Each structure stands twice: as structure tokens, then as C-alpha cells.
Amino acid sequence: MEFDGTRLRAERLRKLRELREQGVNPYPYKYTRSHRNQELQEKYKDLANDTETEDVVSVCGRVMNERNTWMFVDLFDESGKIQLFCHKANLPEDALKRLRLLDKGDFIGATGTIRRTKQGEISVKVTKYEVLAKSLQPLPDSWDGFKDVEARYRQRYVDMIMHPSVRENFRKRALAIRYIRNFLDERGCLEIETPVLQVEAGGADARPFVTHHNALDMELYLRIATELHLKRLIIGGFERVYEIGRIFRNEGLSTRHNPEFTMMELYWAYGDYNELMDLTEELVRGLAVHLTGSTKIKYQNTTIDFGQKWRRLSMVQAIKDATGLDVKAIKEYEEMRDTALKMGIELKHEDSRGAIINAIFESKCEAALIQPTFIIDYPVEISPLTKSHRRNRDEVERFEIFVFGRELANGYSELTDPEEQRTRLEIQALKKAAGNEDAMPLDLDFIMAMEYGMPPTMGIGIGIDRLVMLLTDSASIRDVIAFPTMKPLHKDRDDEEHTHK
RNA sequence: GCGUCCGUAGCUCAGCCGGUAGAGCACUCGGCUUUUAACCGAUUGGUCGCGUGUUCGAGUCACGCCGGACGCACCA
Numbered sequence: 257m258e259f260d261g262t263r264l265r266a267e268r269l270r271k272l273r274e275l276r277e278q279g280v281n282p283y284p285y286k287y288t289r290s291h292r293n294q295e296l297q298e299k300y301k302d303l304a305n306d307t308e309t310e311d312v313v314s315v316c317g318r319v320m321n322e323r324n325t326w327m328f329v330d331l332f333d334e335s336g337k338i339q340l341f342c343h344k345a346n347l348p349e350d351a352l353k354r355l356r357l358l359d360k361g362d363f364i365g366a367t368g369t370i371r372r373t374k375q376g377e378i379s380v381k382v383t384k385y386e387v388l389a390k391s392l393q394p395l396p397d398s399w400d401g402f403k404d405v406e407a408r409y410r411q412r413y414v415d416m417i418m419h420p421s422v423r424e425n426f427r428k429r430a431l432a433i434r435y436i437r438n439f440l441d442e443r444g445c446l447e448i449e450t451p452v453l454q455v456e457a458g459g460a461d462a463r464p465f466v467t468h469h470n471a472l473d474m475e476l477y478l479r480i481a482t483e484l485h486l487k488r489l490i491i492g493g494f495e496r497v498y499e500i501g502r503i504f505r506n507e508g509l510s511t512r513h514n515p516e517f518t519m520m521e522l523y524w525a526y527g528d529y530n531e532l533m534d535l536t537e538e539l540v541r542g543l544a545v546h547l548t549g550s551t552k553i554k555y556q557n558t559t560i561d562f563g564q565k566w567r568r569l570s571m572v573q574a575i576k577d578a579t580g581l582d583v584k585a586i587k588e589y590e591e592m593r594d595t596a597l598k599m600g601i602e603l604k605h606e607d608s609r610g611a612i613i614n615a616i617f618e619s620k621c622e623a624a625l626i627q628p629t630f631i632i633d634y635p636v637e638i639s640p641l642t643k644s645h646r647r648n649r650d651e652v653e654r655f656e657i658f659v660f661g662r663e664l665a666n667g668y669s670e671l672t673d674p675e676e677q678r679t680r681l682e683i684q685a686l687k688k689a690a691g692n693e694d695a696m697p698l699d700l701d702f703i704m705a706m707e708y709g710m711p712p713t714m715g716i717g718i719g720i721d722r723l724v725m726l727l728t729d730s731a732s733i734r735d736v737i738a739f740p741t742m743k744p745l746h747k748d749r750d751d752e753e754h755t756h757k
Numbered sequence: 758g759c760g761u762c763c764g765u766a767g768c769u770c771a772g773c774c775g776g777u778a779g780a781g782c783a784c785u786c787g788g789c790u791u792u793u794a795a796c797c798g799a800u801u802g803g804u805c806g807c808g809u810g811u812u813c814g815a816g817u818c819a820c821g822c823c824g825g826a827c828g829c830a831c832c833a
Binding site: 343399404405410461721 | 758764767768769770781782783784785789790791792793794795796801802806823824825826827828829830831832833
């Protein structure tokens with residue numbers, strides 16, 4: 257990050273100095289405006305061209321453009337643009353000269369009367385103005401824009417200044433999260449926060465981040481899911497609990513993965529996965545309408561319709577539809593393995609029968625699931641926290657939602673039998689001991705909690721970032737995370753500086 | 758982690774087979790004044806991501822490193 261030595265910055269520092277020499281505080285404390293810019297655009301939208309009013313207003317915001325040597329100024333606040341008209345007839349001599357000490361990027365406040373120019377631009381005919389913040393850094397050229405993707409992520413604030421649509425994504429993200437909270441709260445759910453720092457990270461198949469607690473002198477893990485604690489709350493007597501919180505998984509980065517992301521997990525007593533599918537469908541459909549005004553959305557030039565009843569399809573049936581293969585007819589593990597290998601699917605040595613079926617599904621079916629689809633009834637081996645299917649012991653009552661070929665949510669009838677839970681987690685622990693870093697640890701306290709008795713419960717996790725991606729037509733998860741994880745620049749130098757301290 | 762591509766002025770980009778680093782915009786100065794990227798004129802601005810090598814000579818070629826985009830893998 258370059259902070260000095262540039263001409264453009266030196267020029268702005270000179271202007272800053274001159275402002276101070278003239279007795280102007282370039283960083284004042286407060287400004288009281290009468291209107292937001294967009295309010296004025298709406299209030300005067302019917303004002304005829306080349307018409308003046310007596311209405312006095314005060315506006316403020318960031319200067320983004322200037323024409324005719326500061327006679328016309330484009331001022332942006334969060335709501336939008338208003339043009340300032342700074343004519344010499346209306347401004348005192350010193351204020352007129354001082355315009356030359358302004359730069360694009362400065363914040364100013366201005367007072368004047370409303371007029372509409374011949375060209376139809378609603379403007380404030382400025383009689384006085386004040387500097388609210390002098391900007392020292394030059395903004396990217398507004399015509400060419402700010403296209404360097406890396407720079408846009410590293411300096412997201414500049415990206416937001418230059419592209420109101422970037423801010424719009426984060427506004428929609430905030431609206432989405434608020435909508436989900438309202439939806440759940442209206443149905444008697446309670447949001448309760450669970451620990452981020454954990455002695456063992458469970459509840460999902462993922463590698464955790466490790467950190468260190470100094471006073472206890474012990475390693476702690478950042479959570480990879482909220483599941484096991486939210487279930488303890490169900491056991492504790494809450495009937496409907498959820499948490500919208502940050503999850504951390506120590507995995508690769510991609511357009512669909514950020515090491516920290518936001519997940520909504522909900523646990524609801526006395527319901528099963530059938531009821532949960534209905535509830536989830538209602539939530540997502542309502543959210544789509546709330547954010548976009550329609551159940552039909554455009555994502556990457558594909559129309560996705562959340563409106564009609566979503567298809568529900570078992571994993572076994574999905575595989576049969578896509579490949580003709582009936583995995584249920586294959587009983588022997590070796591035969592299953594050979595079949596998958598012949599289909600060109602890469603398998604790890606320790607893959608179980610269920611994991612192979614899932615691998616076939618992922619490689620042959622997922623990508624084609626464009627419209628919202630519930631894939632239901634997963635193999636038991638890959639679902640250690642899910643209740644066995646009421647009609648089939650090889651499967652569990654689990655669904656995942658797929659949209660645009662991507663997994664959006666994962667829900668199930670929760671396993672509530674403590675002895676079976678212990679057995680399932682012991683198998684996971686064996687896998688972990690055998691070197692599978694993604695396998696779950698044996699959380700004895702969780703099993704103890706379940707032994708006190710856990711009611712039938714339905715539970716779901718929804719990836720908020722991916723949901724917002726869909727609803728904002730964002731190709732990359734970085735477009736819906738304000739400050740995505742980036743490698744630092746000059747890593748070697750930074751390391752050296754730290755070791756010298 | 759692997760593969761492909763990318764990194765040149767504040768921004769957006771040229772730069773051919775290796776031969777004195779360029780343009781537009783921005784900035785500064787002057788002129789003009791009811792614009793819609795205002796216009797006219799002049800000036801200014803560079804660690805060519807970093808390093809090593811080849812060469813009389815490297816933005817350009819080779820190798821290594823740093824950072825990024827996309828794809829694959831892992832996963833949500």
C-alpha cells in the first residue's frame with residue numbers, strides 16, 4: 257500500500273494545507289442536512305426544465321465529478337446523486353476561489369435553492385458550502401471504472417465508492433438476513449449464540465482452524481458448525497432455536513468457498529424432515545419475493561423458479577434417472593466400487609458403500625439440478641448425526657437442496673437415540689484416528705447430553721452466502737462477502753517485520 | 758495442492774522478431790463558461806510485481822519467487 261511519494265497525493269496535501277491556512281477545518285464534527293439526495297430527486301421529479309424554486313435545502317455527500325471548473329458538481333450520498341450548481345453569481349468571492357481546493361472524493365455539505373437546469377438535471381443552486389472531509393487519495397477514473405479484480409477486493413471501500421451496485425449486494429444481504437430472522441422469530445424461534453472457540457470442532461466433515469488460548473495454555477478450534485451446541489439447547493428445553501453465525505473451515509478458496517462464511521442453523525422440536533422441507537421452501541420462496549419482487553429470479557442468465565412446488569427426489573432415484581444405474585441392486589461393496597471406478601469416479605481407499613453412492617451422485621447428477629430440488633434419503637455412512645430412515649436402515653432421513661447445480665442447504669430428521677449416536681460417532685473417531693482429518697471427533701459431552709433425552713427434532717443448515725449469491729446474481733462468493741479472505745501482499749516482508757518485533 | 762492465463766503511470770490499456778517506456782482519462786497551470794466524459798492550449802507523471810540469469814543491450818527471452826483470476830481437487 258503506497259502512502260506517500262505520489263504526486264496526486266502531494267497535490268491534495270497542498271490543498272489541505274491551504275484550506276487550513278484560510279481557517280477552514282477540513283475535518284469538522286457535524287453536518288445537518290435537510291434531505292437525502294434521492295428524496296430531492298423524487299420530490300422535484302415533476303419540476304419543469306429550466307425552472308427555479310425558492311426552496312432552500314442542505315445536502316451532503318462525496319464529490320464524484322465536476323464540470324466547467326466546479327460550476328457543476330455531482331454529489332453522491334448513500335441514496336444517490338444530486339447536482340450542485342456553483343455559479344459565481346451566488347457564491348461569495350472567497351468561497352468561489354476555494355472551490356479550486358476541492359478534489360473528487362472530498363465530502364462536502366452545501367446549502368442552496370432547488371432548480372432544474374435546461375438539460376433537466378435537478379440541482380442545488382449553492383449559496384454556501386463547507387468541506388466535511390478532505391480526501392488525500394485519488395479515485396480511479398470514473399469513465400474507465402475500477403476493473404482490477406484484485407484491487408477491488410483488497411480495497412473494497414474504493415470498489416464501493418466507484419460501484420453503487422456493490423453496495424447494493426451488501427444491502428440485499430442485510431435485508432435477507434433480517435428477513436430470515438423475522439421469519440423464524442414469527443414462528444416462535446429463538447436465536448441463541450453458541451461458542452466459536454471449541455475444544456473439539458464437530459458437527460460437520462471439515463478441517464478446523466486451530467488457535468491458542470494463552471491463560472489456559474491450550475489449543476482451541478474455531479467452530480465448523482453450530483449443530484452440536486444448538487442440539488444441546490433443544491435438550492435443555494428450548495423447542496425452536498437457531499443461530500445465524502460465522503463458520504470457519506480450513507479449506508481451499510474458490511468462487512464458492514471462503515474460509516469464513518455465514519450459516520443459518522435451525523433446530524425445531526417435534527418435527528421431521530418432511531415438515532422441514534415445507535418450511536424451508538416457504539422461507540426461501542418468501543425471501544426471493546422479498547428481495548427481488550418475484551419467485552422467478554435470473555442467475556447467470558438462467559431463470560430459476562422458486563415458485564412452483566420443488567421436486568423431491570431420492571438420491572437413489574436421481575442416480576437411476578441420470579445414469580440408468582440402480583445402486584440398490586448392488587449389494588456387494590466390491591461390485592459397487594468397481595462400478596463407480598468404471599464410471600470414471602475417483603475414490604479414496606477408505607470410501608464406504610454409502611460414500612461411493614454419494615460420489616456417484618455428486619459427479620453424475622448434481623450439475624444438472626438447476627431448478628430448486630430436494631434430494632432426499634442419503635446413505636447412512638455419510639450422515640452420522642441423522643436419524644435412520646423409518647423404512648430403510650441403509651438410509652437416513654436427510655435432504656439437501658440443490659439450485660443451479662449447487663448445494664444450498666442440508667437438513668434432516670435429527671438422530672436422537674444416544675446409543676446409536678455413540679456408535680455412529682465412534683465410527684467417525686476411528687476414521688479420524690486412521691488419518692481422515694475431516695472425520696468428526698467423539699464428543700462425549702454431546703452424547704451425555706443426548707442421554708438425558710432429546711425430543712424428535714428437525715434441523716437444517718443454510719449457507720447464507722450462497723443463498724445471497726443466487727438472489728443477487730453474483731458469480732463469486734467474494735461479491736457477497738464485504739472483505740473476502742485474501743493473501744497479504746509482500747508476505748516475506750511482513751513475516752520479517754513481525755519476527756523483528 | 759495441481760493446471761491455464763494475468764501483473765507496464767492514480768485509473769483503463771498499447772508496447773511486434775530483444776534496440777532511448779507510450780496513449781486516453783485524471784492531476785497541475787492558463788483560457789473559456791449553464792455542463793452531461795464540457796471544451797481549447799501547455800506541462801507533469803514510471804522500482805514495467807520482485808529477484809537471478811542469458812545478452813553489447815531485457816518491459817520483451819529463461820528460471821525462481823510474490824500476488825491475482827478461472828478451472829480441477831476439498832467442501833457449504
